[in-house]
């Protein structure tokens with residue numbers, strides 16, 4: 001009887017070895033561990049055996065049963081892992097191609113920032129960022145805009161209510177990325193060539209052309225003997241690369257407290273090509289940035305000697321650029337998170 005049981009066991013294991021599909025595994029279980037199996041019959045018949053034999057046969061039969069159950073479980077795991085159990089409708093069919101996972105993409109503004117930075121990086125500029133919550137000093141004072149200066153009126157400011165020890169409210173949400181200029185000049189070794197992209201804030205109601213938070217990028221170069229020609233050459237090259245090689249560019253005088261002289265740069269209207277339309281207000285030109293030679297007082301305040309070094313700076317709104325390029329007529333679309341809009345870029 002004992003020998004018979006051992007044979008039963010080795011036969012069962014050999015057969016189990018050969019099983020490659022989950023449905024065959026079930027047949028194997030019925031044959032060797034099921035109610036009508038030989039093993040079950042032996043266990044049922046134990047009572048009829050003489051006591052000595054009953055002990056021996058009982059112990060062995062139970063051990064074999066436990067062993068077979070364990071082997072079955074192991075085999076079943078193995079088949080699952082191999083992913084081959086699928087033929088019976090269970091498990092994973094590893095021959096099936098994967099489902100494509102919907103990938104996101106960069107927001108059109110992020111794409112624009114990256115494109116602008118790439119252009120300036122290729123001209124030797126470095127990209128740096130400054131804080132969005134800023135001191136009055138960096139946003140205004142250091143840029144020749146003291147308290148009560150009329151230039152403050154043009155930048156409706158969001159103030160942060162935290163008071164200094166003297167009871168003053170000196171903290172604000174920066175109104176332009178020009179606020180980073182002084183921080184850079186205080187910290188970086190000369191010569192400097194940087195662009196400074198980021199979010200800026202103004203206390204304004206939203207409409208098709210205004211939102212209280214938007215994007216700007218400023219640029220700053222400080223070196224020996226930089227002139228207006230370097231400023232124009234740099235911005236002209238940027239316009240060529242961003243808007244196309246034959247896009248005309250116009251510089252005109254403008255006033256910004258932190259530059260002298262100051263200019264504004266416009267490009268030929270992208271819609272009418274210069275003949276005049278609604279977009280350009282019939283002028284044929286679209287202003288895209290302010291620029292100038294950094295004011296000597298601004299350099300001095302950051303510890304740079306304006307007799308030894310000169311500097312040019314520029315700053316532009318980023319949101320207008322994809323709007324012009326793609327004909328987007330409402331700035332709020334850029335901040336609405338509507339996937340039907342965003343998926344187009």
Ligand code: DAH
Nearest residue numbers: 176178290291292313314315
């Ligand atoms: N910060 C100005 C604004 O927000 C734009 C600007 C003008 C930046 C002239 C400059 C500059 O760096 O030189 O309107």
